[in-house]
Amino acid sequence: MATAPSPAAEAPPLAVRDLTMAYGDNVVMRDLGFAVARGNIFIVMGGSGSGKSTLLRHMIGLQEPAKGEVFYGERSFTRSSEAERNEILRTVGVLYQKGALWSGLTLAENVALPLEEYTKLPPAEIRSLAHLKLSLVGLAGAEDLYPSQISGGMQKRAGLARAIALDPEILFFDEPSAGLDPVSSRRLDDLILLLRDSLGATVVVVTHELASIFTIGDDAVFLDAETRTQIATGHPRELLAHCSDPKVQRFLRRGEDPARAPAK
Ligand SMILES: Nc1ncnc2c1ncn2[C@@H]1O[C@H](COP(=O)(O)OP(=O)(O)O)[C@@H](O)[C@H]1O
Numbered sequence: 167m168a169t170a171p172s173p174a175a176e177a178p179p180l181a182v183r184d185l186t187m188a189y190g191d192n193v194v195m196r197d198l199g200f201a202v203a204r205g206n207i208f209i210v211m212g213g214s215g216s217g218k219s220t221l222l223r224h225m226i227g228l229q230e231p232a233k234g235e236v237f238y239g240e241r242s243f244t245r246s247s248e249a250e251r252n253e254i255l256r257t258v259g260v261l262y263q264k265g266a267l268w269s270g271l272t273l274a275e276n277v278a279l280p281l282e283e284y285t286k287l288p289p290a291e292i293r294s295l296a297h298l299k300l301s302l303v304g305l306a307g308a309e310d311l312y313p314s315q316i317s318g319g320m321q322k323r324a325g326l327a328r329a330i331a332l333d334p335e336i337l338f339f340d341e342p343s344a345g346l347d348p349v350s351s352r353r354l355d356d357l358i359l360l361l362r363d364s365l366g367a368t369v370v371v372v373t374h375e376l377a378s379i380f381t382i383g384d385d386a387v388f389l390d391a392e393t394r395t396q397i398a399t400g401h402p403r404e405l406l407a408h409c410s411d412p413k414v415q416r417f418l419r420r421g422e423d424p425a426r427a428p429a430k
């Protein structure tokens with residue numbers, strides 16, 4: 167009896183295959199491979215200098231692999247032409263480690279920039295979209311302020327409003343809570359969860375902040391600077407409960423020796 171062919175499993179929105187990253191002859195990480203599932207918040211974790219930011223830059227085309235490929239769905243980003251890459255990057259939003267707002271522009275003007283660059287919307291509509299995005303991140307009423315007039319936490323949220331200006335399918339964050347106090351940092355985590363849910367976006371977060379990792383992470387990869395490769399993947403709480411690698415345990419327990427950690 168003939169049966170309808172089962173539909174091929176959907177390719178993950180983002181995947182890294184057999185990736186080696188290097189600066190000249192200096193290999194930072196080799197043999198990286200993982201897939202980011204749709205709608206997940208995926209954490210890239212590891213100690214400082216392990217290559218987290220370098221990995222993020224590879225995923226958005228700011229650096230080229232020494233070996234291996236980055237995929238968006240079925241498409242190899244690495245093998246794409248510049249025009250194809252731009253088309254893919256149009257569906258991506260990035261919040262860089264150092265806020266990166268234009269200091270000479272108001273918050274509304276900062277958020278309007280990508281809309282002006284990538285859409286043909288009339289100015290009034292761009293203004294109203296910029297206001298909408300700012301209100302989504304809790305900055306209604308701050309549209310006409312300049313970055314220097316607001317706190318670090320508000321600057322991060324304004325950067326986030328700009329990152330979501332074009333309704334991205336994938337959002338990248340590099341150390342979003344760096345330099346924030348614990349309350350602002352928690353607020354940013356809540357906002358990342360809210361945006362993932364309301365935009366239906368897939369989120370990649372580079373961080374070494376344990377509080378964030380356990381609050382927002384659905385899945386994770388651990389980069390180990392010593393062996394220069396990934397030594398664990400999985401849900402952060404599952405890794406905490408079951409990963410047998412002592413380096414991963416030390417990291418997730420903030421340096422505490424797992425053998426002596428109190429039973430939870
Ligand atoms: N522009 C660069 N040129 C050469 N080496 C670099 C450069 N940027 C980073 N590195 C090296 O690559 C490694 C990983 O850096 P990075 O990706 O910034 O780590 P992380 O974000 O995990 O702290 C580090 O050893 C760092 O010294």
Ligand SMILES: [Mg+2]
Pocket residue numbers: 218219220341
């Ligand atoms: Mg970094």
